[in-house]
Amino acid sequence: xxxxxxxxxxxxxxxxxxxxxxxxxxxxxxxxxxxxxxxxxxxxxxxxxxxxxxxxxxxxxxxxxxxxxxxxxxxxxxxxxxxxxxxxxxxxxxxxxxxxxxxxxxxxxxxxxxxxxxxxxxxxxxxxxxxxxxxxxxxxxxxxxxxxxxxxxxxxxxxxxxxxxxxxxxxxxxxxxxxxxxxxxxxxxxxxxxxxxxxxxxxxxxxxxxxxxxxxxxxxxxxxxxxxxxxxxxxxxxxxxxxxxxxxxxxxxxxxxxxxxxxxxxxxxxxxxxxxxxxxxxxxxxxxxxxxxxxxxxxxxxxxxxxxxxxxxxxxxxxxxxxxxxxxxxxxxxxxxxxxxxxxxxxxxxxxxxxxxxxxxxxxxxxxxxxxxxxxxxxxxxxxxxxxxxxxxxxxxxxxxxxxxxxxxxxxxxxxxxxxxxxxxxxxxxxxxxxxxxxxxxxxxxxxxxxxxxxxxxxxxxxxxxxxxxxxxxxxxxxxxx
Numbered sequence: 001x002x003x004x005x006x007x008x009x010x011x012x013x014x015x016x017x018x019x020x021x022x023x024x025x026x027x028x029x030x031x032x033x034x035x036x037x038x039x040x041x042x043x044x045x046x047x048x049x050x051x052x053x054x055x056x057x058x059x060x061x062x063x064x065x066x067x068x069x070x071x072x073x074x075x076x077x078x079x080x081x082x083x084x085x086x087x088x089x090x091x092x093x094x095x096x097x098x099x100x101x102x103x104x105x106x107x108x109x110x111x112x113x114x115x116x117x118x119x120x121x122x123x124x125x126x127x128x129x130x131x132x133x134x135x136x137x138x139x140x141x142x143x144x145x146x147x148x149x150x151x152x153x154x155x156x157x158x159x160x161x162x163x164x165x166x167x168x169x170x171x172x173x174x175x176x177x178x179x180x181x182x183x184x185x186x187x188x189x190x191x192x193x194x195x196x197x198x199x200x201x202x203x204x205x206x207x208x209x210x211x212x213x214x215x216x217x218x219x220x221x222x223x224x225x226x227x228x229x230x231x232x233x234x235x236x237x238x239x240x241x242x243x244x245x246x247x248x249x250x251x252x253x254x255x256x257x258x259x260x261x262x263x264x265x266x267x268x269x270x271x272x273x274x275x276x277x278x279x280x281x282x283x284x285x286x287x288x289x290x291x292x293x294x295x296x297x298x299x300x301x302x303x304x305x306x307x308x309x310x311x312x313x314x315x316x317x318x319x320x321x322x323x324x325x326x327x328x329x330x331x332x333x334x335x336x337x338x339x340x341x342x343x344x345x346x347x348x349x350x351x352x353x354x355x356x357x358x359x360x361x362x363x364x365x366x367x368x369x370x371x372x373x374x375x376x377x378x379x380x381x382x383x384x385x386x387x388x389x390x391x392x393x394x395x396x397x398x399x400x401x402x403x404x405x406x407x408x409x410x411x412x413x414x415x416x417x418x419x420x421x422x423x424x425x426x427x428x429x430x431x432x433x434x435x436x437x438x439x440x441x442x443x444x445x446x447x448x449x450x451x452x453x454x455x456x457x458x459x460x461x462x463x464x465x466x467x468x469x470x471x472x473x474x475x476x477x478x479x480x481x482x
Contacts, residue, residue: 035277048445050097079480095120095228103290111161113173117227118153121181144469156180158279171208181234198247285426294327296424298404302354322387340365
């Protein structure tokens with residue numbers, strides 16, 4: 001705990017981290033062109049995830065106004081639906097859709113997370129403000145403004161995650177969604193440096209959600225709407241700050257009562273690099289499989305082994321899985337799995353499905369598939385261990401690998417080759433291979449939800465970086481209304 005005098009009423013200068021965040025969103029270095037191009041693909045991928053989520057009643061039952069009838073004609077629109085809402089609830093809707101299937105982008109370091117979760121607050125705010133501007137005969141936001149805000153939010157969330165493990169103290173990573181979204185949305189609303197500092201200080205004062213809903217024996221569907229809740233809360237903080245409401249300058253460092261002493265074991269945050277556009281440039285896409293990211297390469301390994309093992313499932317003696325330390329800590333799970341949210345965070349389940357079926361889709365987490373007795377039969381034969389080299393490569397900032405290896409042993413003494421993959425198709429080092437698959441994921445997702453003419457207009461627009469950047473947000477969002 002801090003040793004300073006916590007009885008002093010003298011108001012301190014703002015914590016440096018609050019200042020750094022505000023300076024970055026108000027006057028930071030312009031993002032790189034690579035960041036803008038990656039952000040375009042991130043936008044496409046994120047909205048694709050939202051469209052896919054609309055196929056699941058467990059998600060759609062949470063969408064719409066917070067209470068029946070509380071709509072806002074001319075408000076923020078929710079893509080793939082007819083909802084028009086005030087921006088706080090619209091942010092929740094979009095955020096919940098994006099995260100529902102655990103299929104959007106990922107950032108892995110000391111902390112984990114999904115930076116595109118911030119799109120809920122960004123897109124809802126941009127559409128709401130743009131529609132107001134059009135009515136007033138003024139120019140609104142362009143999609144370049146949205147991409148810029150995405151890059152900024154990715155950077156804030158991702159740089160914090162590099163060396164600050166909120167999971168180690170039991171807090172969920174969505175705390176960083178709330179902080180990042182608060183900063184960029186406050187700026188989008190016209191907030192100045194002081195108002196950004198005030199808003200972000202309040203975001204930290206909220207504390208953090210417990211990770212209980214992500215882990216056995218309590219894993220459940222809240223993990224699919226937690227980010228929507230966080231980005232929605234951020235919009236509320238931003239709107240409150242714009243009224244002139246005060247902030248709390250030592251929200252982090254206040255002795256005894258601040259975030260560090262109450263929730264972070266008295267430690268200060270470590271910030272290993274300045275804010276720029278590093279995170280968007282290096283973000284990981286979940287392109288092929290809706291699975292917790294520490295298992296992505298394990299799924300690829302299992303897919304490679306499927307042709308060899310599919311006819312010999314009853315003769316498997318054991319399955320050896322090597323993973324990184326975070327993979328062991330988060331998704332190495334035995335025993336009964338009670339729901340889809342439990343299954344998509346179980347390494348053994350995510351490996352068993354492709355070994356048996358040669359696929360892994362969102363439907364494979366539902367009861368109809370999970371009741372197949374072969375899945376638990378294979379899970380019972382799996383041995384999971386940490387590969388220390390995978391762990392070292394995972395934390396190396398120049399690699400950022402997420403390695404897994406699988407080898408299957410049979411009861412007659414035979415065995416498959418050991419299949420090892422260091423980084424998945426969504427990694428920066430596999431962009432050339434991955435982007436065409438991402439584009440196809442996008443096309444298939446929107447075709448499943450939107451009429452053909454709207455799909456054609458959206459695809460044409462998203463394929464052209466310059467045209468997309470120049471497009472008014474209200475026009476872009478109009479293409480997604482059904």
